[in-house]
Amino acid sequence: MVGTTMDLLLTHGFFLGEDPKELQIMKPYVPLGILYLCSHLRARGFDVEVFDSTFSSRSELVALLGTTPPRVLGVYSNLGTRPSVVEILKVAKQAGWQTIVGGPEPAAYLQEYLAAGADVVVIGEGEVTIEELLPALALIRAGAAPSQALAKVRGIAFQSEDGETYRTPSRPLIPCLDDQPWPAREAVDIDRYLTRWRQHHGTGSISLIAARGCPYHCRWCSHEEVFGKTHRRRQPAAVADELAWLIDRYHPDAVWFADDVFTIHYEWLFEYAEEIKRRHLKVPFECISRANRLNERVIETLAEMGCFRLWMGSESGSQQVLDAMERGITVEQVRTAVALAKAKGIQTGIFVMWGYSGEEIEDIETTVEHVKQTDPDLFLTTVVYPIKGTPYFEEVSPRLVSTRPWAQGSTRDYLIAGRHSRHFYLQANELLRSEVELSRLRNQKEQIPDPSRISELEIKIAGARNGLHEASAEVEA
Numbered sequence: 001m002v003g004t005t006m007d008l009l010l011t012h013g014f015f016l017g018e019d020p021k022e023l024q025i026m027k028p029y030v031p032l033g034i035l036y037l038c039s040h041l042r043a044r045g046f047d048v049e050v051f052d053s054t055f056s057s058r059s060e061l062v063a064l065l066g067t068t069p070p071r072v073l074g075v076y077s078n079l080g081t082r083p084s085v086v087e088i089l090k091v092a093k094q095a096g097w098q099t100i101v102g103g104p105e106p107a108a109y110l111q112e113y114l115a116a117g118a119d120v121v122v123i124g125e126g127e128v129t130i131e132e133l134l135p136a137l138a139l140i141r142a143g144a145a146p147s148q149a150l151a152k153v154r155g156i157a158f159q160s161e162d163g164e165t166y167r168t169p170s171r172p173l174i175p176c177l178d179d180q181p182w183p184a185r186e187a188v189d190i191d192r193y194l195t196r197w198r199q200h201h202g203t204g205s206i207s208l209i210a211a212r213g214c215p216y217h218c219r220w221c222s223h224e225e226v227f228g229k230t231h232r233r234r235q236p237a238a239v240a241d242e243l244a245w246l247i248d249r250y251h252p253d254a255v256w257f258a259d260d261v262f263t264i265h266y267e268w269l270f271e272y273a274e275e276i277k278r279r280h281l282k283v284p285f286e287c288i289s290r291a292n293r294l295n296e297r298v299i300e301t302l303a304e305m306g307c308f309r310l311w312m313g314s315e316s317g318s319q320q321v322l323d324a325m326e327r328g329i330t331v332e333q334v335r336t337a338v339a340l341a342k343a344k345g346i347q348t349g350i351f352v353m354w355g356y357s358g359e360e361i362e363d364i365e366t367t368v369e370h371v372k373q374t375d376p377d378l379f380l381t382t383v384v385y386p387i388k389g390t391p392y393f394e395e396v397s398p399r400l401v402s403t404r405p406w407a408q409g410s411t412r413d414y415l416i417a418g419r420h421s422r423h424f425y426l427q428a429n430e431l432l433r434s435e436v437e438l439s440r441l442r443n444q445k446e447q448i449p450d451p452s453r454i455s456e457l458e459i460k461i462a463g464a465r466n467g468l469h470e471a472s473a474e475v476e477a
Helices: 020-025 032-043 058-067 082-094 108-116 127-141 148-152 190-201 237-251 266-278 296-305 319-325 331-343 361-372 390-400 422-443 453-472
Strands: 009-010 049-050 072-076 098-102 120-122 157-158 165-167 205-208 255-258 285-289 307-315 345-355 378-383
Touching: 009 032, 032 049, 032 072, 032 345, 058 082, 072 082, 072 127, 072 237, 082 098, 098 108, 098 127, 108 120, 108 157, 108 165, 120 127, 127 148, 148 157, 148 266, 157 390, 190 205, 237 266, 266 296, 296 307, 296 331, 307 319, 307 331, 307 361, 331 345, 331 361, 345 361, 345 422, 361 453, 378 422, 422 453
Parallel strands: 009 049, 009 072, 072 098, 098 120, 205 255, 255 285, 285 307, 307 345, 345 378
Antiparallel strands: 120 157, 157 165
C-alpha cells in the first residue's frame, strides 16, 4: 500500500515478465539508483515510497496511479525502458500526478520527454536536485507559475507556462559519497531477487557500488549525463561496512560490484583488500575492469579477496578498430589480463562489439582469432548502437534511420545507412561461436574430442564464413 501523505513515488519501468531475454538470463538486480534517491530523501524528512516494477506488472502500476491520491512520480529511464517510461508518464499525467524523469537517457532527449508527459527532466545526479525540486513542485500545486518555482533549481529542464523549454545551470556532483546513506534496500523485496537467482542458478547475488563515474573517453559510451567523466570513490572502510551489513542481513552467495571500473585506483583496492581481510569478510564477487588497469599484483589481490569472475571490454581484436574507438587499451593487454586472471583461478568474461566505423571482414576475422587465443570463459557480443550525446552518435548522425517512432523504440532501433546488415553480424556471431568451440575441443587435454562434433563445427564455420562474405554487400537502410 502507498501512503496518503507520500511526497514522492519512485519507479523504474523495467518489467521482467515482459522481457524474454532477461527472463532467459534471470539475473535481476535491485534498482540501486532509485534506492539511493529514496534513502537520501527519507534522511531529509520526505515521505518516499518505491514501486519496484521488476517483479510487478504494468497493470498493477497503472491501477496504483489511478487509485492513489496523486502527488509526485519520479521515473528512472534508460536505453531499454523508454517505451514503458513514456506510457507510465502518460498514465500518471492523466491521473493528476506531477512527473519527474531522470536517468542516463532523458537529458539527451529533453524535448521528447517533456512532450511525453514529464513535468521536469532531472539532469545529472538526482539526490540533491530532487530534494530541492519537491518543495518547488509543491509551490506549483499551490498555484505558482512553473518558471517562478523551478528556475532556481539547478540540474533540471522544464517547460514554462508559455511553452518554452528551459534548462537550468548544471548542478555540481556530490563531492563526498561517504556522506550519502546506503541505498534503501528495505524499500524493495530483495529476498525475491535472491530467490529467483537461486532457483535458476543455484546461488543468489546482490549488488553494491564502491564508486561513481568513469574518466575514460570511449567514443561510443555515454556516461556524462549522470556522473560525468569523473571518478569519486567511497572510503574502503565505508564499503566494507556496507558489505558486512549485506552479508549479515541477506546472506548472499555472491556479490556484484556495479562500478564502471572496479580496479581503477590501485591503492584504494589494496587498502580495501586489507580492510575486508582484517574483518574476515569474504564472499565471492564479480566485477568489471579495464585491461590497462589490471596487472599481476591487482589480479592476485582480487583472487585473495574472493573475485570469482572478472569482466572486461575487449570490443575488438583489431588494434585499428580499438584505436578508432579511443578505447585506450591494446589487444595484448586484454590477452595478458585474461591469462593472469586464469592463472589465479578467476573466471574471465569479455565483451565484443561488432560494426564500429571502419570495421571490415578482415577485422572480424582478426577478432575471431583474438578470442580464440585469449580463450575467456565467457564472451558476449553486441552490434554497436549510437547513443545520443556521444562522439560516435555525432559521427554517424547524418546516416541514422529511425525504424519506429521515438516513444515506441530505443537507441538500439537505429539503422546506420551504409553499414553492414544485421544478417552480416549474425554470420559474424556464428563464425565466432563455432570457431571458439572448435578451438576448445581441439585443445582439450582431458578427453579425445568427438569427431562428429568437430565435423559439424567445421561445416558451420565454412557456412558462416561464406555467409559473411556473401552478406558483405548487404547494407542497412
